[in-house]
Amino acid sequence: xxxxxxxxxxxxVPEGAIASLNCTYSDRGSQSFFWYRQYSGKSPELIMFIxxxxxxxxxxxxxxxxxxxxxxxxxIRDSQPSDSATYLCAVNVRSTGNKLVFGAGTILRVKx
Amino acid sequence: DAGITQSPRYKITETGRQVTLMCHxxxxxxxxxWYRQDLGHGLxxxxxxxxxxxxxxxEVPDGYVVSRSKTENFPLTLESATRSxxxxxxxxxxxxxxxxxxYFGPGTxxxxx
Numbered sequence: 001x002x003x004x005x006x007x008x009x010x011x012x013v014p015e016g017a018i019a020s021l022n023c024t025y026s027d028r029g030s031q032s033f034f035w036y037r038q039y040s041g042k043s044p045e046l047i048m049f050i051x052x053x054x055x056x057x058x059x060x061x062x063x064x065x066x067x068x069x070x071x072x073x074x075x076i077r078d079s080q081p082s083d084s085a086t087y088l089c090a091v092n093v094r095s096t097g098n099k100l101v102f103g104a105g106t107i108l109r110v111k112x
Numbered sequence: 113d114a115g116i117t118q119s120p121r122y123k124i125t126e127t128g129r130q131v132t133l134m135c136h137x138x139x140x141x142x143x144x145x146w147y148r149q150d151l152g153h154g155l156x157x158x159x160x161x162x163x164x165x166x167x168x169x170x171e172v173p174d175g176y177v178v179s180r181s182k183t184e185n186f187p188l189t190l191e192s193a194t195r196s197x198x199x200x201x202x203x204x205x206x207x208x209x210x211x212x213x214x215y216f217g218p219g220t221x222x223x224x225x
Contacts, residue, residue: 032211032212034213042218042219043202043216043219044155044202045216046214046215088155092210092211096170096171098209098211099160099170099211100210100211102154102155103154104152105154
């Protein structure tokens, strides 16, 4: 089992819809959870981080964390074509010396 | 406000040659990281550094060497490049600890012929 898993996609949603991206992790002791966006040919860019169970909202983005079920989600409301990118989930993993481990990413395509 | 920069942005080299990728950050962040990104593998940690003169291996360190004599610089050297090291390399820095938010440089696309 990979330490951080994401569906590779592509996830296709129409413009204006809600995009839901999911990430599961294996280390029950993980405390730090991040979502990065990466446009093709560019570097990862931080969107959100979340440390506590529940929801965290920032503009059109909402991160959801459920430690009991070991998953973290990113919801994008009112999706725009400019949201089309690869979304990377990153989680700290104790067995790596508490460093971040990145998932392989989910490709999101927003169709206008 | 340069943030974190990498050079060169693109590099083509031949098998067996030594190559050094540079990373420079202006934030005085304690931690710095080197990743490679390949299709199907995502970001994999090569080496990281907690402070000047402190470095440690990541997931895929073989064939790479790092040093950190100054807080702001973290060069990555491929001692004898192989075709399997063709990849996109990202440098990142973090202000706090190894599990803290990381900020990425623009990347270096390396091709080994």
